[in-house]
Amino acid sequence: MNLFHSLRLSSSSRIFPAQWFRAVETLVVVLLLSACGSGGSPSSSDQPIVSKISITPTTPAPIVVGTDEKFVATVLDPAGQAIPSVNVSWQISNPAVATVDSNGVVKGLANGTANLTASFGSATSDPVTLQIMLPPSQPPPRPSIATVEVMSASPSGAVSVGNQVHFTAVAKDAADQPISGVVFTWSSSAPEIVLIDPSVGLATAKAPGTATITATADDGTSHGSNNLTVLANKAPIAQMTPNPTSGTAPLTVTFNGATSSDPDGVIASYSWDFGDHLPTGTGISTSHTYQSAGTYPATLTVTDDHGATATTTTTITVNPAPGGTPPPPGGTPPPGGTPPPIGAGWKSAPRPGTHGKDLFGISFVSATEGWSVGIDQAIEHSTDGGHTWTIQNNIVFNGATAPSPAAQVDLYDVFFVDAKTGWAVGWPEAIFKTIDGGATWTEQHLNRAPWIDRSGPKGSPDGVWDHWDWCEVWDAAAQTCSKKYGSYLRKVQFFDSQHGWTVGRFGFMFKTDNGGTSWTEIPNDSTVRPLPAPCVYPAQNPLAGQPRPAVTSYNPHLFTVDVITPNDVWVGGGSEADEPCDKGWLRMLGHTTDGGQHWQFLYEAENGGQLEGHGRIFDLRFGRNPDGSGGLVGFAVGGNGTSQANVLQTTDGGQTWHQIRAASYPTYDKGFYGVAFISPSQVWVAGWNGLVLHSEDGGTTWGRQQANTTDQLRRIFFLDVNTGWIAGQHNNLYTTSGGK
Secondary structure, X not given: OOOHHHOOOOOOOOOOHXXXXXXXXXXXXXXXXXXXXXXXXXXXXXXXXXXXXXXXXXXXXXXXXXXXXXXXXXXEOOOOOEOOOOOOEEEEOOOOOEEEOOOOEEEEOOOEEEEEEEEEOOEEOOOEEEEEEOOOOOOOOOOOOOEEEEEEOOOOOEEEOOOEEEEEEEEEXXXXXXXXXXXXXXXXXXXXXXXXXXXXXXXXXXXXXXXXXXXXXXXXXXEEEEEEEEEOOOOXXXXXXXXXXXXXXXXXXXXXXXXOEOOOOOEEEXXXXXXXXXXXXXXXXXXXXXXXXXXXXXXXXXXXXXXXXXXXXXXXXXXXXXXXXXXXXXXXXXXXXXXXXXXXXXXXXXXXXXXXXXXXXXXXXXXXXXXXXXXXXXXXXXXXXXXXXXXXXXXXXXXXXOOOOOOOOEEEEXXXXXXXXXXXXXXXXXXXXXXXXXXXXXXXXXXXXXXXXXXXXXXXXXXXXXXXXXXXXXXXXXXXXXXXXOOEEEEEEEOOOOOEEEEEEOOOXXXXXXXXXXXXXXXXXXOOOOOOXXXXXXXXXXXXXXXXXXXXXXXXXXXXXXXXXXXXXXEEEEEEOOOOOOOOEEEEEEEEOOOXXXXXXXXXXXXXXXXXXXXXXXXXXXXXXXXXXXXXXXEEEEEOOOOOOEEEEEOOOOOOOEEOOOOOOOOOOOOEEEEEEOOOOOEEEEEHHHOEXXXXXXXXXXXXOOOOOOOOEEEXXXXXXXXXXEEEOOOEEEEOOOOO
């Protein structure tokens, strides 16, 4: 109905037009306000129905005082759907700890806890617990380092060879107060005397002398130092108590070595030789039964933790049983009884099983335990001084998987740094490491050629896995492989458990600074390893007198390496000459003092070099007296298989070499393969046709020792003046009398 039509005026009312319009205007306003409601408040029917309010994050991280954290409230209807654009009210239970604004931003005020809630109408969220924390304190700036004090765990500042000592360093400020958190790098002025771990300051005494140990702070300039004197390792003292020392056969004797001692270490092993040519014993105590009458020299050999040995001998007298035959004069058992005691000359040890392959390398860590390696993956282990051997054949390959049957890897050398850790090398590019005494050998692979059925002597694959599959260059005329795939490694030696070198034919050299985890090849180029100086053409040649180009094929072969320190290294070998300049082998020695970056090379004198004699260098050794006195002396031995065997000697650390010439030096028409010496005066060499020579005066005079074999003797190793071993063509040899 029209508003104006709804007005009802009494007949008695007189309203003038202007008054009438004002009344209508007032009435309209009143009616409009009544229709819209008073005060602007929404009716309950206009509010959303809220079922739940949730706050995120529900488990916030601690809020640092002075920082803000944004929270979001989600409003849900009974169906669980979010209701948009709802302005909730925020509340915080502890305003002294934190505040919250209308947008849900919480500001941390003080250390403590508070609950945060959001509400709308009658709905309120679950509280969220807030943890307000003080900001972390900032450490004061580190003061400048004024001094560095270096201290040794050795009160006297001296240790014996083989021992380890820990160094510590303290940085101090100008007020002589210690500074915490400084990291030091350690170095030694003479690593060949004291080798130190650069990160932890653990020093290992390598040779007699004095070295300065320096700790450099992490600022790169502040440093301090202290000296460490290394004393020669003192030999142990061997003592035994036998019980009884005499009696009637059969006689059981108990031997006890508990009174043996070591003045600067501990006894590492005990080896018993009962003097009757029967198996020896080990351990601090043992017992043995003598079956026959006789007089027997029972010997105890003790080895300390740094390899020094000592022996003691006592006589055991065994009388014949009643009615038995007395021993003949001199104490030798009667015919048919126990053979004479061992100790004279060299003895041959039986090979395990059917093993009869050539042996090339041998290494012992004590008078009882050692290893020998050879052709067709031969790895043999002895725990009784080389008297008996067992096969180790758990070899893990990391390169190509071997077919079965396959041409086996040939091993040419082995080297152990302790009773657990050792390496064996060979061909093709074989590098194996053990960390459990040889129970498992794992290949440290470089670039070994894979097993492939390659061309045999007929020029094509033959379907047979044999040594032709490793051959790269086949000499049909000689029916031999003149060059094999991969590196042909002949010698390995380590300075310690981390730093080692291996060398081989065709000029290969590798080194490692991490125990063989990785091997670095020394570059094979003319700037690092030049070939011999060219010779000139002979008179009958049209180019007589003119320089002959340097030999370039497969040169030089390397057969030996001696690691004096990780960076001070000698190598030896020979370069194969060709017509018309020369035949045979041009010997070579190489020396580096910077880990292989630069080299000095020495060659045969007849070809413009400095080395006397002919033929390849097969082995070389450097050393000092056992007590560290004297200069560095070296011996290098070789030959070429057809000319006289020869020995080179240096007494000035390798600056000059001369061939030993003496009336007592025998003339032999082959060559020497190995050299060993425990002092500059005590030297042994071994070679072709069972040849073993010994000098007790540094090479002035020589005497031949009886090896009782005509086999080629490839490697000789001595632990002390009496105890030595040889890896031979078919057997290992051992001696307990210095070979005499």
